[in-house]
Amino acid sequence: MTTTPSLIGSSDMSMRQMVQLSGLSEHALRFYEKVGLVGPIARDASSGHRHYDEGDAIQIVTIACLRATGMSIDEMRRYFELNEIGLPAAAEQIELFEQHKASVRQQITRLEHQLEYLDGKVAYWRALERGDQVQAKAIGTRNLEKALEINNEIKQENA
Incomplete structure (x- = not known):
């Protein structure tokens, strides 16, 4: 053995x-x-x-x-409660982890949007540095739209 x-x-x-x-x-x-x-x-x-x-x-x-994994205290508590039940709670454990995966994916999407915004800020300042006011203004407008989108995502997550 x-x-x-x-x-x-x-x-x-x-x-x-x-x-x-x-x-x-x-x-x-x-x-x-x-x-x-x-x-x-x-x-x-x-x-x-x-x-x-x-x-x-x-x-x-x-x-x-x-x-x-970023799991909350309440989610951990639920995990341990279900773990005590064992195999009969497998479907609920799977659901707990699937929900957490969805939450992590949502966070990744928001982080990707934040990176896009930051890329836009870099591009904005590079355009200004080159003296390209027209390009800087266009980038600034897109960045404002991206920031509003990010803020709306955060509001929806917190609702």
Whole structure:
């Protein structure tokens, strides 16, 4: 029988070890404990220092992975709720990730529009630098339209 080595390494880890393992800051670890995504974390009776077990570590590494995708706290909570249910919640897990993918795609589109705007600003100033007032004015008009479009996208996202 083949065993897969644990990425966790130890079943009793300090805060510093957990920071190194997860890539999250001490502040982030405390925050995720405070909002209930992990924990409560066991503490040393005399020093009060946190001691993370393997289950804590798995949860925290999963949080780090979800955070890396830009997932919100509420989405992470939902993920863990569904994860507790297991396979019967697979369709809901898929939907959660599909919705998050759509949100990320929307953010990418907005970022692409922001880059287009910035390209326009560079072109505007290059035209001015060349002394081409006509081209600068045309670019400025297009950039204003792009900025209004971006602001409308942001309003729709926040509505």
